[in-house]
Amino acid sequence: MTKAPVQWRGAWVATASASLALASGQAAASGFQINEQSASGLGVAFAGQAAAVHDASTVFWNPAGQALLPGRQAVGALSLILPSTRFEDSGQSTFSAFGNGGQGGENAVVPALYGTWQIDDRWSVGLAFNAPFGLATEWDATWAGQFHAVRSEIKTMNLNPTVAYKVSDALAIGAGLSYQRLEAELSNRAVLAPPFPTTAIGTGTVKGDDWGWGWNVGVLWSMAPSTQVGATYRSKISYTIEGNLEFSGFPAAAPGRAVRADVELPQTFSLGVSHRLDAKTRLLADWTWVGWDSIEELRIVDKATGASVSNTTLKFESAWRIGLGAEYMVDSAWLLRAGVAYDTTPVQDAYRTPRLPDEDRFWLALGARWTPGANAPWWVDVGFAYIWLREASSQLPYPGAPAEEVRRGALVGTYQGHVTLLSAQVGFRF
Numbered sequence: 001m002t003k004a005p006v007q008w009r010g011a012w013v014a015t016a017s018a019s020l021a022l023a024s025g026q027a028a029a030s031g032f033q034i035n036e037q038s039a040s041g042l043g044v045a046f047a048g049q050a051a052a053v054h055d056a057s058t059v060f061w062n063p064a065g066q067a068l069l070p071g072r073q074a075v076g077a078l079s080l081i082l083p084s085t086r087f088e089d090s091g092q093s094t095f096s097a098f099g100n101g102g103q104g105g106e107n108a109v110v111p112a113l114y115g116t117w118q119i120d121d122r123w124s125v126g127l128a129f130n131a132p133f134g135l136a137t138e139w140d141a142t143w144a145g146q147f148h149a150v151r152s153e154i155k156t157m158n159l160n161p162t163v164a165y166k167v168s169d170a171l172a173i174g175a176g177l178s179y180q181r182l183e184a185e186l187s188n189r190a191v192l193a194p195p196f197p198t199t200a201i202g203t204g205t206v207k208g209d210d211w212g213w214g215w216n217v218g219v220l221w222s223m224a225p226s227t228q229v230g231a232t233y234r235s236k237i238s239y240t241i242e243g244n245l246e247f248s249g250f251p252a253a254a255p256g257r258a259v260r261a262d263v264e265l266p267q268t269f270s271l272g273v274s275h276r277l278d279a280k281t282r283l284l285a286d287w288t289w290v291g292w293d294s295i296e297e298l299r300i301v302d303k304a305t306g307a308s309v310s311n312t313t314l315k316f317e318s319a320w321r322i323g324l325g326a327e328y329m330v331d332s333a334w335l336l337r338a339g340v341a342y343d344t345t346p347v348q349d350a351y352r353t354p355r356l357p358d359e360d361r362f363w364l365a366l367g368a369r370w371t372p373g374a375n376a377p378w379w380v381d382v383g384f385a386y387i388w389l390r391e392a393s394s395q396l397p398y399p400g401a402p403a404e405e406v407r408r409g410a411l412v413g414t415y416q417g418h419v420t421l422l423s424a425q426v427g428f429r430f
Contacts, residue, residue, distance in 0.1 A: 093145070
């Protein structure tokens with residue numbers, strides 16, 4: 001069936017309305033959150049991180065845990081995220097003839113560094129340097145959803161100093177500050193229409209960045225010699241993303257524009273449990289809540305005048321995950337790990353975009369730690385996980401969508417995705 005062409009009026013409006021939707025593709029956690037902060041945590045699918053205290057990475061997961069680490073400790077981790085994201089068009093999309101877009105997932109390497117220092121029997125300090133949000137999608141330059149998205153990338157850099165206080169042998173508390181940078185680059189195809197001299201299709205790209213402040217707190221309670229319960233909270237971080245909307249590939253000149261958008265990344269709360277069955281075996285569990293409902297829409301405004309350029313409806317919902325993990329000490333050299341988890345998505349079916357084709361996911365993880373000797377000052381952790389995503393539907397435009405979203409064309413079909421995770425880290429005590 002021949003589809004009627006979509007009429008566009010004002011190329012910069014068409015582009016900006018689909019841009020700055022600060023989201024990545026198939027991140028390993030729901031939404032565009034990155035859980036891959038340590039190899040020791042990956043081996044148990046990040047189950048019970050608020051109580052686990054594997055190593056200095058507890059600075060990020062629960063700063064209270066660093067009170068249990070003697071002396072000084074440093075950990076460096078590197079994680080490889082290999083997502084696969086495919087779209088299958090139903091034949092009802094406006095631009096079905098342009099194809100399914102190829103492989104939308106984009107590989108990423110995520111580094112993390114942590115350090116802790118025990119000042120005395122009560123006080124300790126720590127530092128985390130990591131990337132809590134990010135990843136990217138990139139579809140073919142021309143595909144069925146080209147006016148919705150081509151490239152979407154978000155990067156974060158988080159600097160998180162912490163302090164912990166050991167109230168008693170059974171109770172520790174901790175807190176920290178986060179100074180976090182967010183960078184975004186988003187592009188999609190757009191039509192150059194009157195009042196310009198010619199009508200043509202090109203690409204519009206928005207790039208922007210900002211720094212924001214946040215904080216985190218945690219508590220760790222030893223209920224019994226074999227059981228610990230931890231709780232941790234990480235605050236929202238608000239950004240005013242400022243950047244430029246630029247055009248390329250047009251035969252006629254198309255003016256750029258300085259734009260900005262306010263974005264509030266979500267708060268998180270996690271409750272974890274660690275229980276030792278015996279000297280060799282430990283069980284871990286957690287429930288984590290992420291307040292993605294802080295992102296209802298993305299309104300883009302002209303930086304100079306404050307006038308609204310566009311408004312993209314997202315309507316994210318709060319999400320949660322549960323995880324179960326186990327560790328088994330084979331001997332003084334080897335510790336084995338395994339874990340499973342279930343992670344829900346903040347994306348509602350009606351508002352799913354190719355910038356974030358997210359759905360609920362299942363985790364299966366394995367890992368190990370090798371220590372060269374009983375009193376060795378260093379060790380190595382490795383982790384592997386495979387994540388299955390539920391099939392995700394695309395039903396754009398949603399009923400009652402504003403005209404600017406309707407003009408991008410219908411995108412009707414399904415997304416299939418999975419993610420492979422590999423991580424390695426080295427830890428030192430001194």
